[in-house]
Amino acid sequence: MKCTIPGANMKVLARAVQSLARIGDELYVEPDANSMSFRSVNSSRSAYASFTFNRSFFAFYKHEPSQPINSSQEDSCKCKISMKSCLPVFRSPVMLDRKVENCKMRLEDDGCKLVFEMKFRMGIAKTHFLPVIECETLQVVYTKDDASNSLLAQVQLFSDTVQNFHSTQEEVTLSVTSQKTSLRSYTDGSINPSKRKSTEILLDPVEFDKYVVNNETAITFSLKEFRALLAFAEATGQSVEASFDSGGKPVVFAVKHENTYEASFVLSTLSPEIDSTPQRMREQNSNTPVVSSVGTGAKEPTIPPNMRQSTSVASRINLTPSNENRLEEHFPELRGGTPRGIERVSVRKGESPSLLSNIRSDKSGNTSSRHHPDQTRGEKRSRPLERTVNNQEGSAQEDIHNNTHASFQGNRLNSSCVLSNRMMASNAINQERTSKDLSSAQQDFNTPPLMMSNASSVSLQLRESDYEDDTVASSPQPVRKRPRLLDIFDSTFDPTNIPGHDIIIADDSGDEPS
């Protein structure tokens, strides 16, 4: 394989290589009969970039499959070189543009070295011999042409949009509808979203040169690789086309220049199953420490905050059948009953069962002393739910009648209960069904009602969970009431009806954002 690149095109090639360097550590050079491709893939195989240069890009292009060294090699022209070796060749695109007259590229006959011979304007010749790592090709499977969504815009639009995101922003979500498009920062559940700046930019379809949306969807992909493409497109001033179907399927960004070259970046997108839960909910749950709170025993004067939290959660047990089913699908292990600690633990999809069981064991470590030794596993499983729900009632009353902290806590509890009540009121029918389920078929209960709570109540929970450190470990658990009280309690309890609910006996002494 031999080819000559004219000086004017060296800048493009240099930028292409620099762009590829931002993707992966190895450069695949794959010449074909009529074109040459430079490709790279990242280590996690989640981003792939390919730059294909057609014959017209070269001043001279000759491709003949060289004699195979052994018969198993079909075409030993394809090779892979280290990015570290070739970056110095293309270090300064600007300088290359000004000084290079042409660049000859060839693969040595023995297939061991890739040679770049650059001729500079002064007569200086610079030759680079880059060692070939191995002869292997990169194969990627993707389709672009039948993507259901396709957007084409000038690179300026994308660059200006992406500029608004912080340089450390890792992933963004592109949502398209037929009316508008939005690009917003994506945070996974591990980071508290209320503590992190998030950005959303809305774009109108008219800003695009081509806007075809057949499937309204949202895809989340990595910004770093997208920026690498934009850097290339900006330097060459092209427009960028995005083709995608839906989350989980790769998105293809393409930059084309007439018939001369084409760049494609294929980025993987997050699967929607992982992405469907409200961010804050998952995050809040993950912040929840595993503190024991299920147990029998005497009335507890102070309600540990986590209890309150769990009660609020539990009160929002409004499973719609659809949610329930979906979650069961994903967590068949839950079907067998509620792992004890699960209402306090993040139920992020994709979490392995082993994680859950670890948590389970933590909790049992804390509470084993509390429980009746003869409780069976089945009972244990069923109990948490009713207990926590009932605790709400008990705790509410205790709040009011008891403690220094009580009223304040009661307030917080009350407000969250109010919200949950509203939810419950609107889901009255579900309520009944749920309570029946609880009483009769608790084994079938799946915890992920967490998924259902609305965001505002979740944020209240967030604050409550700040008080975790005030909890006295292994404090006695509140009284457990019988499930029968559940229906009456849920539908008629309104904390604002209780006199004195808004009297604060003593202000909280700890720091907290009021």
Add this chain to the structure above:
Amino acid sequence: MSLLHQPEHVDDDNVLVATLDSVKVLLQLLKAINFRECGIIFATEKGLKVTVEDSKSIQASAFISEDVFETYTLNAEEVVFKINLNVLKECLNSMSSSNYIALKISYKGYGDSLRLIMSQGSSITGCSIKTMEPEQMLDFHTGTLNIINKVMLRSEYLKEVFNELDPMAEYVEFILSPNTPYFRLSTHSIGGDCRVDIPKDCDMIESFQCTSLTAAKYKLSHIKPSCKPLSLSQKVSISTDERGLLCFQYMIRIENYNGYIEYYCTPIVDSYDD
């Protein structure tokens, strides 16, 4: 300015008194050779020379001839002392801008501090820098007697060539020959090999006098400090002798004055390996 030109009765004690119109000349030359902290200053009737040496392998000298100075008085045969160049640089830089600063240097002799007086407009800065016992420096001048090959080039493009030498490489090989390749620099590293060929009819070569093939390897870390004077210079002359001693001579033009820097580099002698 008048302060600097006062007839000083103390001048009689000074073995060296010199005044410069602009501090910039001295400052830039010092910056170019400041790859070690200390340097030795020689004052002769021809002018001032500042020399820096490293590991007995490389030596750089900056020359400011006496016609660059406004006044230059030397009252002794030879004046030699070692001084901390970083401190000297700082002092010369101490006024806010280095334009239009006049400088007066005075030195009373062995053991005395080097005194500097700088004036800019109506503000005056005085410095006194301790001097040290000078060390024995290698005399590379004997090498210039048996030059085999010599090339004179314009520095412009050579700057980039030197700056782009593979940083991962340990050695750089200089090949000079009357035949092809005329002038070749090559490096080897795990990232690959790189070769720069400069033909003798290249525009940037002003003179090419090569008698026979010389090839020698030099440590890249020894060649790198030469990039600074190269970037300042307009012209450079590269010469080697039979022992492989590499000599760069740079012609630098600062504010209508010519300064010269010489840079010597000893080759790596291979015993058995490549």
